[in-house]
Amino acid sequence: MENRLPALYTLGIVGAGQIARMTQQAALKLGITPRLLAENIDDSAALAAPDARFAHPDALSSFAELCDVVTFEHERIDIGLLQALESGGHNIRPGTKTLRCASDKLHQRRMLSMKGYQVPAFAEAKGPDDIIDFAKTHSYPLALKSVRSSTDSQHAVWIVHSEEEALKVMAEHSRVEMMVEQYQEILQELVVIVARRPGGNKRTYPVAQVVNEGGLCRKIQIPADIGPHIAKEARDVSQQIADDLSAVGVISVELFLTAGGLVVNEIAARPHNAGHFTIEGCATSQFENHVRAILDYPLGPTDMIFESATTLNVIGERGCEDPANHIQDALAIEGAHIHLYGKMPAAGSKLGHVTALGQNHEQTDEVAARAEASLLGKRYLKGERN
Amino acid sequence: MENRLPALYTLGIVGAGQIARMTQQAALKLGITPRLLAENIDDSAALAAPDARFAHPDALSSFAELCDVVTFEHERIDIGLLQALESGGHNIRPGTKTLRCASDKLHQRRMLSMKGYQVPAFAEAKGPDDIIDFAKTHSYPLALKSVRSSTDSQHAVWIVHSEEEALKVMAEHSRVEMMVEQYQEILQELVVIVARRPGGNKRTYPVAQVVNEGGLCRKIQIPADIGPHIAKEARDVSQQIADDLSAVGVISVELFLTAGGLVVNEIAARPHNAGHFTIEGCATSQFENHVRAILDYPLGPTDMIFESATTLNVIGERGCEDPANHIQDALAIEGAHIHLYGKMPAAGSKLGHVTALGQNHEQTDEVAARAEASLLGKRYLKGERN
Numbered sequence: 001m002e003n004r005l006p007a008l009y010t011l012g013i014v015g016a017g018q019i020a021r022m023t024q025q026a027a028l029k030l031g032i033t034p035r036l037l038a039e040n041i042d043d044s045a046a047l048a049a050p051d052a053r054f055a056h057p058d059a060l061s062s063f064a065e066l067c068d069v070v071t072f073e074h075e076r077i078d079i080g081l082l083q084a085l086e087s088g089g090h091n092i093r094p095g096t097k098t099l100r101c102a103s104d105k106l107h108q109r110r111m112l113s114m115k116g117y118q119v120p121a122f123a124e125a126k127g128p129d130d131i132i133d134f135a136k137t138h139s140y141p142l143a144l145k146s147v148r149s150s151t152d153s154q155h156a157v158w159i160v161h162s163e164e165e166a167l168k169v170m171a172e173h174s175r176v177e178m179m180v181e182q183y184q185e186i187l188q189e190l191v192v193i194v195a196r197r198p199g200g201n202k203r204t205y206p207v208a209q210v211v212n213e214g215g216l217c218r219k220i221q222i223p224a225d226i227g228p229h230i231a232k233e234a235r236d237v238s239q240q241i242a243d244d245l246s247a248v249g250v251i252s253v254e255l256f257l258t259a260g261g262l263v264v265n266e267i268a269a270r271p272h273n274a275g276h277f278t279i280e281g282c283a284t285s286q287f288e289n290h291v292r293a294i295l296d297y298p299l300g301p302t303d304m305i306f307e308s309a310t311t312l313n314v315i316g317e318r319g320c321e322d323p324a325n326h327i328q329d330a331l332a333i334e335g336a337h338i339h340l341y342g343k344m345p346a347a348g349s350k351l352g353h354v355t356a357l358g359q360n361h362e363q364t365d366e367v368a369a370r371a372e373a374s375l376l377g378k379r380y381l382k383g384e385r386n
Numbered sequence: 387m388e389n390r391l392p393a394l395y396t397l398g399i400v401g402a403g404q405i406a407r408m409t410q411q412a413a414l415k416l417g418i419t420p421r422l423l424a425e426n427i428d429d430s431a432a433l434a435a436p437d438a439r440f441a442h443p444d445a446l447s448s449f450a451e452l453c454d455v456v457t458f459e460h461e462r463i464d465i466g467l468l469q470a471l472e473s474g475g476h477n478i479r480p481g482t483k484t485l486r487c488a489s490d491k492l493h494q495r496r497m498l499s500m501k502g503y504q505v506p507a508f509a510e511a512k513g514p515d516d517i518i519d520f521a522k523t524h525s526y527p528l529a530l531k532s533v534r535s536s537t538d539s540q541h542a543v544w545i546v547h548s549e550e551e552a553l554k555v556m557a558e559h560s561r562v563e564m565m566v567e568q569y570q571e572i573l574q575e576l577v578v579i580v581a582r583r584p585g586g587n588k589r590t591y592p593v594a595q596v597v598n599e600g601g602l603c604r605k606i607q608i609p610a611d612i613g614p615h616i617a618k619e620a621r622d623v624s625q626q627i628a629d630d631l632s633a634v635g636v637i638s639v640e641l642f643l644t645a646g647g648l649v650v651n652e653i654a655a656r657p658h659n660a661g662h663f664t665i666e667g668c669a670t671s672q673f674e675n676h677v678r679a680i681l682d683y684p685l686g687p688t689d690m691i692f693e694s695a696t697t698l699n700v701i702g703e704r705g706c707e708d709p710a711n712h713i714q715d716a717l718a719i720e721g722a723h724i725h726l727y728g729k730m731p732a733a734g735s736k737l738g739h740v741t742a743l744g745q746n747h748e749q750t751d752e753v754a755a756r757a758e759a760s761l762l763g764k765r766y767l768k769g770e771r772n
Contacts, residue, residue: 021414025411025414025415028407028411028434028728029411029724029725029726030713030724030725030726031709031710031713031725031726031727031728031738032710032726032728033433033434033728047419047436048414048419048436049436050433050434050435050436050438052436280669283666283721283723283743292717296714297713297714297717298714298717298718300717300720301720301721305691323417324417324418327416327417327683328682328683328684331678331683331684331686332684334686334687335669335687337669338415338416339415339416339417340415340416340417340418341417342414342417342418342419352417
């Protein structure tokens with residue numbers, strides 16, 4: 001992985017959601033035409049792709065043959081296949097070690113715990129007995145989680161308040177590999193995005209603060225409203241994790257700020273929803289730095305060029321209209337950066353995002369909220385929901 | 387042209403150079419998958435296009451049938467064909483009136499002169515007699531120009547210092563429609579980019595100052611080093627021209643600052659090479675505002691978000707290497723925004739551009755020059771050429 005790549009590459013991107021769409025755009029800016037492996041012709045990135053191939057991700061081997069470097073939008077990839085490709089000399093980035101860690105949350109917890117990172121107490125939950133055992137030493141509520149990462153619109157965490165509830169979830173999802181965790185009283189949810197080159201050079205973005213709604217990341221404020229010591233700790237921890245994983249590319253570290261300090265929640269081995277503000281808010285977007293990192297190019301500056309940024313995800317609601325129908329109203333909101341992903345509207349699906357940049361969160365929250373409400377065809381009422 | 391378009395469109399782009407490539411990216415950001423009419427499979431925009439059709443621009447009618455709105459990267463389009471399409475109800479933008487004016491420099495001069503704009507003295511030059519007549523009242527040097535716009539790498543202006551030279555140029559280019567003009571002693575060359583919606587709403591970018599080399603636009607500094615009165619006059623004149631032409635989309639007005647004041651040199655009916663700084667330097671790029679304007683969407687803010695911007699075009703030289711081979715060195719220049727267009731290197735061809743943003747021209751000039759030198763595989767020597 002440390003070898004210098006040839007000057008002109010074929011970059012392959014596996015997965016075709018909005019993360020792939022924006023990564024593709026970043027590559028094109030640098031004069032690189034990426035090759036996309038998509039599943040459906042109307043996937044967000046496929047709609048924007050100059051060179052899309054359509055196949056199941058398991059057809060990765062033949063795709064990898066056509067590429068000098070392969071990167072991934074999601075972690076739902078067979079790890080054995082990745083290992084075989086890597087052993088065969090393919091440039092798989094961020095690398096099998098990182099992808100395995102991102103795709104298997106139990107493995108991830110074990111690795112983090114073993115390395116001494118602060119993580120919630122956890123255990124594998126193969127069946128009801130494991131839950132009952134865990135509950136003996138850890139009081140309810142507990143968090144049940146699927147071990148494997150799911151698509152962005154699925155809920156893979158269940159907070160349960162009693163043994164009865166826990167066993168009900170286990171029964172309803174008997175085919176899902178489960179783990180159980182101590183429920184965390186979260187003061188704040190933070191995301192740190194780190195770009196890392198094969199040789200270990202890194203750039204880290206300012207800490208983002210995430211507000212979830214219904215299990216989906218809805219609002220992101222940058223910088224996070226935390227003191228400089230916690231911000232430094234969050235960035236240090238995230239950089240250390242990137243090194244521990246020998247990650248190549250962008251990795252995103254989700255952290256909980258609790259009364260007991262920072263706890264590592266989850267690692268994603270790709271650009272993150274919480275980093276969309278970097279497109280207009282930083283000199284180098286997370287997508288461009290991902291492309292630079294996986295090609296072993298020098299990384300670009302990650303400082304914010306505004307004091308405050310707010311991003312709101314435009315999330316489809318049941319029976320909602322296509323936000324494209326309302327784009328004229330949203331574009332009329334001065335200072336909002338509007339991004340639509342070209343997706344068919346569906347409940348729970350991220351259809352686009354808006355970013356506002358400015359002096360302070362009050363100002364950027366309001367601009368972003370007005371733009372988001374416009375896209376969803378709603379009237380914006382100050383203070384109502386954002 | 388004033389009618390409101392339906393909410394979801396098929397946007398067609400005719401021409402496939404870097405202007406089309408960047409316009410396409412701006413459309414994709416807004417969730418719109420544009421359809422491209424390209425001539426060659428390795429055209430810059432075709433390499434980045436999700437939906438490219440290949441045909442000569444004269445095959446415009448069948449392409450227009452597939453689009454709700456058609457826009458153009460260049461002006462080398464048959465005007466009769468455009469008129470027929472417009473009469474047939476097609477949304478041709480910026481519109482036949484504007485495109486005719488942009489494509490026929492003699493017509494453009496006549497229109498501008500009739501409307502009272504300051505333009506150089508000019509005359510049609512059907513043959514040597516017209517030059518000889520013109521020289522009776524206007525002393526040499528004179529400028530001979532081709533009436534029709536040419537591709538971006540061709541020189542279409544000849545400065546001649548004597549009748550002998552003039553007649554030589556006329557003889558060598560006997561098949562080119564020519565006009566003759568009073569040569570202008572130029573203090574500064576300026577470009578103003580105006581985005582205009584069908585109803586007349588406009589946004590105007592800060593005045594850019596252009597430095598040409600060998601007939602090609604090489605360096606652009608923003609804001610131009612001119613006083614506020616001249617800047618206001620340049621913007622006012624350009625906005626007035628946009629209105630006079632009923633332009634829809636982005637038009638670019640090239641102005642000469644002479645000892646006698648501002649003179650209108652040329653109008654381009656599209657985003658301009660001098661406006662690439664708007665991608666990172668303004669809240670809304672010229673490409674996004676072009677897309678917004680032609681779709682009759684609200685325009686975005688055009689203010690600069692930095693004090694100073696310098697853009698350098700990366701222009702191919704005889705036998706030059708592909709700048710992509712040197713991208714690692716260029717990306718190492720902190721603060722330079724690198725854009726490559728994916729083109730095969732050729733002498734005189736614009737292969738990419740770099741933009742530096744900062745506090746003052748001295749700083750941004752140096753960063754841009756370092757990055758450009760890197761891309762061309764040269765050592766940067768301060769003060770040598772930029």
